[in-house]
Amino acid sequence: MKFKHTGLVNEFELIQTYFQRDALDPSVILDNGDDAAVFSPRLDCETVVSVDSVIAGRHVPDLCPPDGFAARLIGRGLSDLAAMGATPRYVLLSLSLPTLEVGWVEHFAQRFHQLCVRFGVDLIGGDTTKGPLSAHITVIGDVPTGMAVSRQGLKPGDDLWLFGPDLGGARAYLDVLQNTQADHALWAERYWRPEPQFDFGIALRDVASAMIDISDGLCQDLMHLVERAKKPASIKLQSKMIPLCADLVDRLGTQTALEYALTGGDDYCLLASIPSTARVPEGGHRIGLVVQPENESILLDGQPLPASWQLGWDHSR
Incomplete structure (x- = not known):
């Protein structure tokens, strides 16, 4: 310009x-x-x-x-x-x-x-x-007073929910921008115009045990919740429940879309840990469970995550 x-x-x-x-x-x-x-x-x-x-x-x-x-x-x-x-x-x-x-x-x-x-x-x-x-x-x-939702309250027995846009589009935009001649505009909106989820955030403060926005990648931000939790816990994710960017699935396939969703970041939806008995606001996606601590901090469909998928965005790299 x-x-x-x-x-x-x-x-x-x-x-x-x-x-x-x-x-x-x-x-x-x-x-x-x-x-x-x-x-x-x-x-x-x-x-x-x-x-x-x-x-x-x-x-x-x-x-x-x-x-x-x-x-x-x-x-x-x-x-x-x-x-x-x-x-x-x-x-x-x-x-x-x-x-x-x-x-x-x-x-x-x-x-x-x-x-x-x-x-x-x-x-x-x-x-x-x-x-x-x-x-x-x-x-x-x-x-x-007393209603701020921190990262510290995640606990076994909670369900994991996502609120906001589907995942992976912002990472896809960066990937095509840097490495291919693909249509840069396809996911540009996801990258350049992140949308803070205030309506969901305010609705969730009555029910969420813990909450974080997805900026560093779903797995990385899940680890932030696990590490900050006052009670030891592990996470069980279900891949079929994770909301993937539809255009990304169509163009690159489900496996690549899933990797982008788990590792990419810049999605700025809200990840919340919510007691299973709570009344959850409409519009969310239930993606997994918080369970008693196991050998792995995060399991995807019952299997350990590839090591590279746990990295996400690192501000020091």
Whole structure:
């Protein structure tokens, strides 16, 4: 995409032109333009805070579209709030920019603000600097006191449920982008526009023992739940119950689609451990059981997983 260069280089003019917006939430007392933001916490609520990063060449391709960069940044960040059962409220943005045409920033900011409105959050502060293209987002939400869902509550006897999009499409997009001449657009929406599952997250906080969003791959994120659980447990998955991206199955076959679903990540659905007696919200997929600890942490159709399938995304590699 070619952008018009306007010659705008001053940091403060950049912020004022593209990122200064009046907060819509009346709880915000001071937002952009001061040394720090000030907001009033809601009564009978606890604050939930997380931070996420998107770095060009690491989390997205080096030459990435500005609207996609913005959508991945805010979608990834807000998904962490959804996984806690939180309602999103505010975001802070730190943006590092190389020598870019201002048109890129204009398109990025436009998409970022559109998504802030869509998800009901206010941009209340941040920072800009010159450097390699990267962004860091701090997301702030809240939950009724005592209702946040953590990773720690998984226990034997629970069922495992997925809520949100089917799995594997985002990994497939990266695979064809990097290794083949296939149609890149086929799964592009899955990769560039992650969708935080707030409706499910809020509905699940009444019933879920533990919850996590699928960012590193289903198996990797399952291991996060097992490792954080206060009670030792193992997982039994049923491959036929795992919701696979239909286009992926049609083009690459069930086995490859299953591998992508288990290892790929970037799906941003919610994985929840729920007592078998609980009333589960509609729209989920029951994919397995939590059982007493066995020799293997995760079994797929009664068999140990291939070692490579347990790796998922590793931020240090």
